[in-house]
Amino acid sequence: xxxxxxxxxxxxxxxxxxxxxxxxxxxxxxxxxxxxxxxxxxxxxxxxxxxxxxxxxxxxxxxxxxxxxxxxxxxxxxxxxxxxxxxxxxxxxxxxxxxxxxxxxxxxxxxxxxxxxxxxxxxxxxxxxxxxxxxxxxxxxxxxxxxxxxxxxxxxxxxxxxxxxxxxxxxxxxxxxxxxxxxxxxxxxxxxxxxxxxxxxxxxxxxxxxxxxxxxxxxxxxxxxxxxxxxxxxxxxxxxxxxxxxxxxxxxxxxxxxxxxxxxxxxxxxxxxxxxxxxxxxxxxxxxxxxxxxxxxxxxxxxxxxxxxxxxxxxxxxxxxxxxxxxxxxx
Numbered sequence: 001x002x003x004x005x006x007x008x009x010x011x012x013x014x015x016x017x018x019x020x021x022x023x024x025x026x027x028x029x030x031x032x033x034x035x036x037x038x039x040x041x042x043x044x045x046x047x048x049x050x051x052x053x054x055x056x057x058x059x060x061x062x063x064x065x066x067x068x069x070x071x072x073x074x075x076x077x078x079x080x081x082x083x084x085x086x087x088x089x090x091x092x093x094x095x096x097x098x099x100x101x102x103x104x105x106x107x108x109x110x111x112x113x114x115x116x117x118x119x120x121x122x123x124x125x126x127x128x129x130x131x132x133x134x135x136x137x138x139x140x141x142x143x144x145x146x147x148x149x150x151x152x153x154x155x156x157x158x159x160x161x162x163x164x165x166x167x168x169x170x171x172x173x174x175x176x177x178x179x180x181x182x183x184x185x186x187x188x189x190x191x192x193x194x195x196x197x198x199x200x201x202x203x204x205x206x207x208x209x210x211x212x213x214x215x216x217x218x219x220x221x222x223x224x225x226x227x228x229x230x231x232x233x234x235x236x237x238x239x240x241x242x243x244x245x246x247x248x249x250x251x252x253x254x255x256x257x258x259x260x261x262x263x264x265x266x267x268x269x270x271x272x273x274x275x276x277x278x279x280x281x282x283x284x285x286x287x288x289x290x291x292x293x294x295x296x297x298x299x300x301x302x303x304x305x306x307x308x309x310x311x312x313x314x315x316x317x318x319x320x321x322x323x324x325x326x327x328x329x330x331x
Contacts, residue, residue: 003072003102004079008042008050009035015043019201021124024107033097034083034105042104044128048078049151051144051194052127055083056117060135061091063241067135068095070238072102076144080104080127084117092135115206115214122205129159130195132215136241137163137191143237147194150233157196157228158219163189163240172240175232178223182262190215191238199228213254217261224265 013022022036035041044050053071057064071081083096085108096106105124111117118132129151133139143161150159162173173192180186193215203221206214222228254261 004074004076005035005072005081005102005104007077008045008048009040010043011039011041013041016041016126017197019123019197020126023105024109024120024124031093031108032106033100034103035101036105038101040104042078042080042126045078048076048148049129050078050080050127051076051129051131051151052080052082052121052125053131053133053139054118054121054125055081055133055135056086056114056121057083057088057092057096057135058086058114058117059088059090059092061088061095064092064135065095066138067133068099068103070138070141071133072099073141074139074144075142076148079144080125082106082121082125084111084121085109086111086117112208113211115208115211119205119208122200125197128197130197130200131193132190133238134191134241138239138241140236140238143235146235147233147237150231151194153231155229156231157199158222158230159194159233160188160230161192161233161235161237163192163238164236165242166239167242171236176223176230178220181220181223187216188219189240191240193219196228210254210257217254220261221265224262 016022023032042050055067055071060067068081068083071079081103083103083106085093085096085106087108087110093108096103096108100106107120107124111120121132122130147159147161150156160173160176162171164171173189176186176188181188199218199222203218203225206218208214210217223230
């Protein structure tokens, strides 16, 4: 059967990007496979740029197969599929191996979290465009085909669309500018985003300092540089499962650093800078409330915290801090 990942195979790596690895190395015993181990590769063509889809995995046997099939059944003929497994102990690896003749490269070994796994995938991607898929997400069959005209535009190095949140039954993703992007609680869905490889060559890969929000930090960098011409495409790219770590955890390091991040990566005219400064003031208040040293007492502290969290972040954040307070953990 011809999958999206098996329609444009070649037997040479002569056209691979100079920065890309063919295989990953590990201090442990190498555990990898896929089409590359059969000397089958891909590269961009004048008809269809190569899109590398990178999927980090860890103990995702419950839903990984559907994610894999959503890639293999894409209505696009030049797809490179890379899976980086963090050393799963469930059946995830067996499912990956079952489809390895349609997966370009898979690797299994310990890592330092989701962004470390993604960075490994970036280091061995051959594609002009990179996309990152969670194991509980499902790519829309026509997503890449609908983005294809924009893959050829030289000026747009960052493309993004929308996602459908399957749990909440809502569509997320709107056209964004730097003011909205630096507003607390506003972000571009990672599952709706396509990055030209040039971005990671010039700005580096994802920081491991922010275990939950590193992709959002990268997007702020992209907008702050003001040279990658981000482009919104009104297309639903994927069904977003919402079961990943970013949906259930707060990145306190990011919250502590956000003012420095924004100030160091954004330089705009006075009007825009004023709006961004207002956002920074909001972040500062939120940081003090959630991470500050000044103790509040009982009822007042709890309700101020819950109200502010509800105003800025989804309900899950307020609930998270409510449970922290109930357990007597110092915020």
